[in-house]
Amino acid sequence: MNQTTPLLHDKLAWDGKKLVVTDDAVINKIRRKALSPSTSKSMQSCAARWVGERLLRSEDEDPFAPAPLGTSAHSVMEDMYDEDVYERHERSLALAEALTVRDADIMWPDIESEPDSVRAMVRLNRRRWIEEVKIAYEGIFVIEDPKTIEVHSREMQIDGLTINGVPTNGFIDRVRYGVNKRGKEGLIPEDYKTGKVGNTRFGDDHGDQLRIYAAALKEKTGETPVAATVLYTKFGKARDVDLSPAAMSKTLKTYELSWKRHNRYMETHEFPTKVSALCGWCPLINACPVAKEEGKKVSEKVADQMFSSTDLGIPALRPGASVAAMASTEDTIVEHHGQDITFFMPDPFSYGIPDEQLEAVERASELAAHMYASGENPITSLDKDHGMAKITEDKVWVPYTVEGELNPNSYAAMGVFGTAELAVEALHRAGLAINGSNVKALAATFQHIVAEAQESWTGSTSASDGANSRMRGALRTVLATLPMPFGEDEAAWDGWVVAAVRRCKSITAVALALFADERPETPWTALAGVAAEAAPAASAPAPKEAAKAALKAPVKAEPAADEAAADTAEAAVEAPAPASEPKRVIRKAASKPAPADDLDFVPDDFAADADVFVG
Numbered sequence: 189m190n191q192t193t194p195l196l197h198d199k200l201a202w203d204g205k206k207l208v209v210t211d212d213a214v215i216n217k218i219r220r221k222a223l224s225p226s227t228s229k230s231m232q233s234c235a236a237r238w239v240g241e242r243l244l245r246s247e248d249e250d251p252f253a254p255a256p257l258g259t260s261a262h263s264v265m266e267d268m269y270d271e272d273v274y275e276r277h278e279r280s281l282a283l284a285e286a287l288t289v290r291d292a293d294i295m296w297p298d299i300e301s302e303p304d305s306v307r308a309m310v311r312l313n314r315r316r317w318i319e320e321v322k323i324a325y326e327g328i329f330v331i332e333d334p335k336t337i338e339v340h341s342r343e344m345q346i347d348g349l350t351i352n353g354v355p356t357n358g359f360i361d362r363v364r365y366g367v368n369k370r371g372k373e374g375l376i377p378e379d380y381k382t383g384k385v386g387n388t389r390f391g392d393d394h395g396d397q398l399r400i401y402a403a404a405l406k407e408k409t410g411e412t413p414v415a416a417t418v419l420y421t422k423f424g425k426a427r428d429v430d431l432s433p434a435a436m437s438k439t440l441k442t443y444e445l446s447w448k449r450h451n452r453y454m455e456t457h458e459f460p461t462k463v464s465a466l467c468g469w470c471p472l473i474n475a476c477p478v479a480k481e482e483g484k485k486v487s488e489k490v491a492d493q494m495f496s497s498t499d500l501g502i503p504a505l506r507p508g509a510s511v512a513a514m515a516s517t518e519d520t521i522v523e524h525h526g527q528d529i530t531f532f533m534p535d536p537f538s539y540g541i542p543d544e545q546l547e548a549v550e551r552a553s554e555l556a557a558h559m560y561a562s563g564e565n566p567i568t569s570l571d572k573d574h575g576m577a578k579i580t581e582d583k584v585w586v587p588y589t590v591e592g593e594l595n596p597n598s599y600a601a602m603g604v605f606g607t608a609e610l611a612v613e614a615l616h617r618a619g620l621a622i623n624g625s626n627v628k629a630l631a632a633t634f635q636h637i638v639a640e641a642q643e644s645w646t647g648s649t650s651a652s653d654g655a656n657s658r659m660r661g662a663l664r665t666v667l668a669t670l671p672m673p674f675g676e677d678e679a680a681w682d683g684w685v686v687a688a689v690r691r692c693k694s695i696t697a698v699a700l701a702l703f704a705d706e707r708p709e710t711p712w713t714a715l716a717g718v719a720a721e722a723a724p725a726a727s728a729p730a731p732k733e734a735a736k737a738a739l740k741a742p743v744k745a746e747p748a749a750d751e752a753a754a755d756t757a758e759a760a761v762e763a764p765a766p767a768s769e770p771k772r773v774i775r776k777a778a779s780k781p782a783p784a785d786d787l788d789f790v791p792d793d794f795a796a797d798a799d800v801f802v803g
Contacts, residue, residue, distance in 0.1 A: 194501020195499060195501060196501055197501035199211045199214050200243075201505050202502060205460060205646065206236070206458045206647045207240075207460075207502075208457055208459075209458075218238075218454075221357075223356055223443070223446060224356070225397040225400050227450070228443050228446035229446075231447075231449045232445075233462055234464065234466070234470070235459035237461075237467075244495070252316070254383060258380075260324075261325040261421065262380055262382075264287045266343055268287060269362065270342065276335050276337075279335050280335075281326070284322075284325065288318055291321075292317055295317065296313055298310060298311065298314075324382040324422050325380075327420065327422050328419065329424075331419055331424055337364055338366075339362065339364050340364055342361070343359045343360070344359060344377075344405070346358050349408060351407060352440040353444055353447075354443055354444055354446075358404075360377050360404070361378060362377075363376065363377050363378070367414070372414045373414065374411060374412070375405060375411050375414065376415045376416060377405050377413055377417075378398075379394070379397060379418055381394065381418055381421065381422075383420075384420075385425055386418070386427075394418045394427075398417070399429060399431065403436065415428060460648055463479065467482075467484040468484060469490060472500065475497040475502045581597040582597060584597055587599075587651075587652055599651070599657075600651040603652065603660070604635075607631050607638065610660070610664070610667075611630040615630060618672070634660075637666075638656060638663055638692070640692075641662065642659045645659075645693075645696050666688045
């Protein structure tokens with residue numbers, strides 16, 4: 189694709205690993221008033237790609253692309269299950285085909301006044317379209333007997349509902365009355381999928397969608413669904429979705445996090461990148477500096493649909509430069525540049541590429557190629573000495589080995605091992621049991637704190653980043669200054685985690701200020717009013733040291749009874765008064781007030797201050 193005028197030069201800019209929106213009109217266009225499951229998934233993936241897709245997607249759709257074909261198949265199934273129009277006994281392949289032909293007549297009308305060449309092309313497209321739509325829905329007759337389905341509702345709208353604090357929109361394809369595997373009767377939300385059957389080993393996007401629908405259905409009807417099902421109508425398969433409390437909690441927490449991310453991105457105008465196997469289908473790949481750095485290339489299957497870096501025209505900000513104010517434009521890109529720009533968004537699904545799970549699939553294929561080239565069987569080859577799969581170390585900046593495992597030599601390995609080791613050390617110092625449950629819980633807590641502070645700084649949560657190492661260093665300082673609330677309830681831990689994240693952010697703010705600000709001549713002047721009223725008490729010797737001292741001390745003979753009594757009386761007279769409790773360091777009245785923009789550090793006695801977590 190060749191363009192005279194760059195498409196996005198006055199709308200977007202690259203700032204390191206983040207895509208910055210420089211036009212308020214773009215933010216107004218892409219901002220969502222409510223969240224849908226699909227947008228939630230995008231917020232967990234590459235937000236920069238999501239922006240590119242929103243801006244470069246044409247309203248003109250290729251009718252043979254997977255998405256519009258799926259929409260047409262949905263329409264046929266929706267109408268077939270309309271009990272106000274058709275009786276249950278009428279639901280058949282013949283009815284579905286008649287509905288498909290009805291829609292084809294609307295989409296591909298045979299107009300006698302047109303030239304024969306045009307009519308012939310329309311007829312060819314019409315026949316092809318009918319067959320492809322039928323392929324997309326006919327598996328429903330393999331999954332179930334439509335005549336037996338008792339429909340509660342079709343295309344149930346969930347706009348206006350609030351799910352786990354998140355305003356939500358969307359539609360549930362079908363809700364029916366049914367019985368789950370435990371024999372319980374009730375409502376069952378279902379979703380038609382005309383693409384490939386999802387592999388839950390690498391995530392469960394389809395399951396997450398149904399769990400959100402289940403929560404929405406309960407909110408809308410007051411009834412808790414007894415099951416939820418994904419219907420893969422192209423392949424004649426169905427899958428029950430886990431609606432256990434643990435699965436629901438995980439999905440809804442992620443959904444809430446997606447909404448927070450969406451709002452933060454809109455406020456900051458900054459959208460982080462995330463490298464994945466889908467980079468090859470991203471409309472911004474030719475201009476993305478992160479994709480270039482990671483060696484990502486455009487997929488050959490969609491290369492002719494991609495704009496070049498020159499066509500896109502996205503500038504890069506200088507280090508430290510601010511975003512220049514741009515004139516807003518309400519015109520869409522297609523309207524502004526003319527009808528010759530029709531961008532059919534590349535769809536990985538049409539090429540057999542399911543979703544983010546591709547990253548693991550690619551690693552598995554690389555492993556197979558590597559092992560076959562070595563004369564090994566990738567399925568049965570094991571380390572003969574240890575009975576474990578072989579792991580080939582790689583360069584430090586490569587997180588995965590060719591086997592698809594964590595590269596022991598990588599920055600990512602340093603990050604996750606460092607976090608796990610820190611958890612073990614903390615448990616040991618606290619005198620708590622070092623077992624799998626405790627270590628995993630505390631390590632995951634540390635990882636959460638580091639990731640939150642790191643993302644606030646750089647927009648990334650990768651364990652491979654230098655920022656991750658800096659935040660782990662900050663966390664060590666946090667652990668030395670904010671005692672963990674072992675033995676207390678969940679609310680205390682919630683408060684401690686919030687305080688720990690804030691202190692990591694505060695440490696980052698000081699470091700950035702040291703880097704960016706001019707060095708004052710006498711910064712210690714601000715410390716003139718700070719003093720300790722009492723020196724802290726000497727810490728007690730460690731148990732092992734005390735034991736060693738006791739073993740080395742000379743053994744004295746037991747005193748006689750009268751000597752012991754005298755010693756007791758003497759001790760009673762000479763015993764000093766108990767030492768007063770050491771007071772913590774406080775700030776005396778300073779000679780000048782602290783500046784208004786003083787950094788907000790969490791005080792060490794944070795647990796006593798209920799307002800410390802605000803802000």
